[in-house]
Amino acid sequence: MRLEREQPWRYLAPAGLLLALVTVYPLAHVLWLSLERRSLLDPAPPAFAGLENYARLAADERFWNALGNTAYFVGVSVSLELMLGLAFALALQRAFRGRAALYGIILLPWAVPTAVSARMWEWMFEPDIGVLNYLLGAQVNWLGSPAWALNAAVLMDVWKSTPFVALLLIAGLQSIPQDLYRAAAVDGASRWTVLTRITLPLLAPMILVALLFRTIDAFRVFDAIYVLTGGGPADSTETLSIYAYRVLFQSLEFGYGSALAVSVFALVAVFALVYRMLLRKVLP
Amino acid sequence: MRIVALVLLAAYCLAPFLWQVVTSLKPAAELVSLPPLLPSRPSAEHYVAIFAGHPLVRIIANSAIVAACTTALALALGALAAYALSMLRVRGRAAVLGVVLAISMFPPIATVSPLFLLLSALGLRDTLAALVLTYSTFSLPLAVWLLASFFDALPRELYVAARVDGCSAFGALWRVVLPLAAPGLAAAALLVFIFAWNEFLFALAFTATEASRTLPVGIALFPGLHEVPYGEIAAASVVATVPVVALAFAFQRRIVEGLTAGAVKG
Numbered sequence: 001m002r003l004e005r006e007q008p009w010r011y012l013a014p015a016g017l018l019l020a021l022v023t024v025y026p027l028a029h030v031l032w033l034s035l036e037r038r039s040l041l042d043p044a045p046p047a048f049a050g051l052e053n054y055a056r057l058a059a060d061e062r063f064w065n066a067l068g069n070t071a072y073f074v075g076v077s078v079s080l081e082l083m084l085g086l087a088f089a090l091a092l093q094r095a096f097r098g099r100a101a102l103y104g105i106i107l108l109p110w111a112v113p114t115a116v117s118a119r120m121w122e123w124m125f126e127p128d129i130g131v132l133n134y135l136l137g138a139q140v141n142w143l144g145s146p147a148w149a150l151n152a153a154v155l156m157d158v159w160k161s162t163p164f165v166a167l168l169l170i171a172g173l174q175s176i177p178q179d180l181y182r183a184a185a186v187d188g189a190s191r192w193t194v195l196t197r198i199t200l201p202l203l204a205p206m207i208l209v210a211l212l213f214r215t216i217d218a219f220r221v222f223d224a225i226y227v228l229t230g231g232g233p234a235d236s237t238e239t240l241s242i243y244a245y246r247v248l249f250q251s252l253e254f255g256y257g258s259a260l261a262v263s264v265f266a267l268v269a270v271f272a273l274v275y276r277m278l279l280r281k282v283l284p
Numbered sequence: 285m286r287i288v289a290l291v292l293l294a295a296y297c298l299a300p301f302l303w304q305v306v307t308s309l310k311p312a313a314e315l316v317s318l319p320p321l322l323p324s325r326p327s328a329e330h331y332v333a334i335f336a337g338h339p340l341v342r343i344i345a346n347s348a349i350v351a352a353c354t355t356a357l358a359l360a361l362g363a364l365a366a367y368a369l370s371m372l373r374v375r376g377r378a379a380v381l382g383v384v385l386a387i388s389m390f391p392p393i394a395t396v397s398p399l400f401l402l403l404s405a406l407g408l409r410d411t412l413a414a415l416v417l418t419y420s421t422f423s424l425p426l427a428v429w430l431l432a433s434f435f436d437a438l439p440r441e442l443y444v445a446a447r448v449d450g451c452s453a454f455g456a457l458w459r460v461v462l463p464l465a466a467p468g469l470a471a472a473a474l475l476v477f478i479f480a481w482n483e484f485l486f487a488l489a490f491t492a493t494e495a496s497r498t499l500p501v502g503i504a505l506f507p508g509l510h511e512v513p514y515g516e517i518a519a520a521s522v523v524a525t526v527p528v529v530a531l532a533f534a535f536q537r538r539i540v541e542g543l544t545a546g547a548v549k550g
Binding site: 008014018019021023024026029033091102103105106107110111112113119123124129130131163168219222223226240244254257258262265268269272 | 290293319361368373374380384392395397481484500506539
C-alpha cells in the first residue's frame with residue numbers, strides 16, 4: 001500500500017549529515033593532509049608534497065617496527081582469544097541455572113574502560129610487588145623488558161576480549177538445530193565426530209564474524225597499549241596507531257602523521273574486504 | 285567438569301577487578317610488599333585522597349554529561365534513520381546500511397587529525413561539545429544497525445494501521461514504533477553509553493584541561509610526584525568502573541542481545 005508524504009530522506013538526513021561531517025569529510029581530508037608537508041610547529045603555510053610522506057614511510061624503520069608489532073599483537077591475541085573463547089562457549093553451551101548471573105560476570109572485562117584495565121594490569125605486572133610475579137613465584141620484568149612487554153599487552157587483551165568472543169560463539173551454538181545432535185546420538189557418533197562434523201562446520205560463519213570483529217579491533221589497538229606501556233620500552237610495544245598518534249600529537253607533524261593514519265585505514269579496509277569475501281563464501 | 289570450567293571462567297573474568305578493589309582498600313603501608321594479600325584492616329584513605337586532592341568530581345561529571353548527551357543524540361538520530369530504513373520505503377536500503385557498516389569500521393586514528401583541525405576551527409577544542417559530537421557520530425552506525433534490526437522485527441502492518449488511522453509518519457514512529465521497540469532502544473542506549481563512558485583516543489586528543497577531561501583520560505594521566513600512586517589509582521579505577529559494571533550486571537541480557545545482534549546482523 002502506498003502512503004502519502006512519507007519522505008524517508010527527511011528522516012535519514014540528520015544522521016547522514018552528522019556522518020558526512022564527522023566521518024566522511026575527515027576521511028577525505030586526512031587523505032589530502034597525507035599529501036602535504038604540514039607541521040603545527042612550523043609557521044610556514046602547508047605545502048603540497050605529493051607522495052613524499054609515503055616515500056618517507058616506506059623507508060621508515062620505525063614504521064616497519066610498528067607494523068611488525070601490530071601484526072604480532074593481532075595474530076597472537078586473536079588466535080588465543082578464539083581458542084579460549086571457543087572452549088568457554090562449548091563449556092557453557094547448554095542452558096543451566098545461574099547462567100544469567102554468569103553473563104553479568106562475563107561482561108565485566110568487556111565493560112571496564114580499557115584505559116582503566118591497563119592501569120589495573122600495570123599494577124598486577126609490577127615486578128617487585130605485583131600480584132602476578134607473587135602468584136607465579138617468578139621474577140619477570142613484564143613491562144620493563146622489550147622481550148616481555150608486548151606479550152604482557154597480549155595477555156591483557158586476551159583477558160579483555162575473550163568473553164566477547166565466547167558470547168558470540170554461544171549465540172552461534174544456540175542457532176545449531178538440536179535435531180542434528182539427536183540424530184548423531186542415535187547413530188552413536190563419538191564426541192569428537194560431533195564436534196568436527198556438526199558443531200565446528202555449522203559454527204564457521206560465527207567464527208568468521210568473531211574473527212572479523214576481533215582482527216579489526218586488535219589492528220587499531222590504541223588505549224590498551226598506550227596506557228600500559230606508552231609504546232615502550234625501546235618502541236617494543238609501539239603499534240601503528242600509537243606511532244601515528246605520537247607523530248601527530250607529540251611531534252605535531254600533521255602531514256606525515258596523517259600518512260601513517262591512512263596506512264592504518266588502508267590495512268583495516270583490506271582486512272574487512274577479505275573477511276567479507278570469506279563470509280560470502282561460507283554463508284549460503 | 286562443567287562446574288570446574290564455570291568457576292575458572294568466573295575467576296578469570298573477576299580476578300583482576302577484585303584485585304583492584306582489594307588494592308584500593310589497603311592502607312598505603314601495606315601496598316609496598318606482598319604478602320599480605322589482603323589488607324589487615326580495610327582503609328578508605330585512598331578514596332578520601334582522590335576526592336580531596338584531585339578534580340575528580342569535575343571529571344566524573346564530565347564523563348556523565350558526555351555519555352548521557354551522546355546516548356540521547358545518537359539514539360534520536362539513529363531511531364529516525366532506522367525508522368526510515370525499516371518502515372518507510374527507502375530505495376537503496378541495502379546500500380545505505382552497507383555504507384553505515386563500512387563507516388563503523390573506520391579506525392579512530394584515521395580521522396583524529398582532520399577532526400582536531402575541524403574542532404579547533406570551530407572553537408570547540410577542550411569542550412564537552414567536541415566529545416559529544418564525535419562520540420554521537422561514531423556510535424551512530426551501531427545505533428542505526430541495532431534499531432533497524434529491532435524495528436524490522438515489528439510487523440509493518442502496525443505502521444500501516446497507524447497511518448491509516450490518521451497518524452503522521454512521525455506520529456507513527458513516536459506513538460507506535462518506539463514504544464513497541466523499547467527493549468531494542470534500551471539495548472542500543474546501554475551500548476552507546478558504555479562506549480562513550482570508556483572512549484579514550486579522541487578524549488586524549490581533544491581535551492587539554494579539567495574543563496573537559498573524562499575519566500579514562502583522567503585515570504591514564506593520574507598524577508604521581510615520585511612513585512606511581514597505585515592505591516589512589518586503584519580507588520579512582522573502582523569509581524570509574526562501578527557505573528558500567530553496575531549497568532552490565534543489571535542489564536546483562538539486553539547487552540548480550542545487543543552485542544550479538546550487532547555482530548550477527550553486521
